[in-house]
Amino acid sequence: MSSPVSTPVSNFATPILTTNRLTLRPLAPGDAADLxxxxxxxxxxRYWSAEPWTSIACAEEAIASALAxxxxxxxVRFGIELAATGGLIGTVNLHHMFPKNRRCELGYALASAHWGKGYAVEALGAxxxxxxxxxxxxRVEADIDPRNAASSAVLERMGFRKEGYMPExxxxxxxxxxxxxxxxLRRYWDERGGR
Known part of the structure; x- marks a missing residue:
């Protein structure tokens, strides 16, 4: 896997990162249909804290929020684009930033047609x-529904450790x-050699 290429303007500017098969980039208005x-x-x-979107307006609102x-x-909000086709297949976000504590939360989603191909691991790694x-x-944190075995496997493959359980x-x-x-933690990440 190639190293990410980044061109940050400031601490939380969303750069363009590239991997062998993906480009992680800022979302744009033209992404509404794919999103x-x-x-x-x-x-x-299924395991998100929101219902499925019911109109293209939902995507347009999400993009407007990303642009803000x-x-x-x-x-830092990335669209995940297939390098081979240019099609947007998901998102990965570093959000709820706490700069003083050098901490944030991670969120991600991938189109179901692209599950099981290693794209989530590749995108999250970058x-x-x-x-x-x-x-x-x-420190980066994530929370998932315990029934979401696939997401649990991705996080654990990336080196995340289970830290707590919150019922209901x-x-x-x-x-x-x-x-x-x-x-x-960064030290966990570095100890395992990153991606």
Missing amino acids: YAVFSDPAVV CYREQSE ALDYGFHELRLN RWFVHGEMADTINYGL
């Missing part, structure tokens, strides 16, 4: 490497849902 295809799929949002974050330099080495983060934390899709909290 809607990802988040309108009930399989993708880029202007404010408050979060984003995490950028976060630890360019943004100088010390969310009410989504008509039911209470539990949360497993995961954490990844």
Whole structure:
């Protein structure tokens, strides 16, 4: 896997990162249809704290929010693009930044047609490497539904460690849902050689 190429303007500017098969880049208004295809799929949002999107307006609002974050330099939000086709297949975000504590949260989603191909690991690897080495983060956190075995496997493959369990934390899709909290320290990342 090639090393990420980054061109940050400030601490939280979203750069363009490249891997062997992917380009991680800022979202743009032209991504609305692809983004809607990802988040309108009930399989993708099954374990999210939100319902599937019901109109393209949802995607347009999400992109407008991302553009505001880029202007404010408050979060790092990537669209995941297939290098071979240029198609947007998901997102990965470093959000809820706490600069004083060098900590943030990680969020990601991938179109279900692209599951099981290693794209999530590839995208997260590039984003995490950028976060630890360019943004100088010390800690990245993630929380997932314990029934989401695939996401749990991805996080653990990246070196995240289970740190806690919170029963009935969310009410989504008509039911209470539990949360497993995961954490990844820069030293864990570096000890395992990053990606």
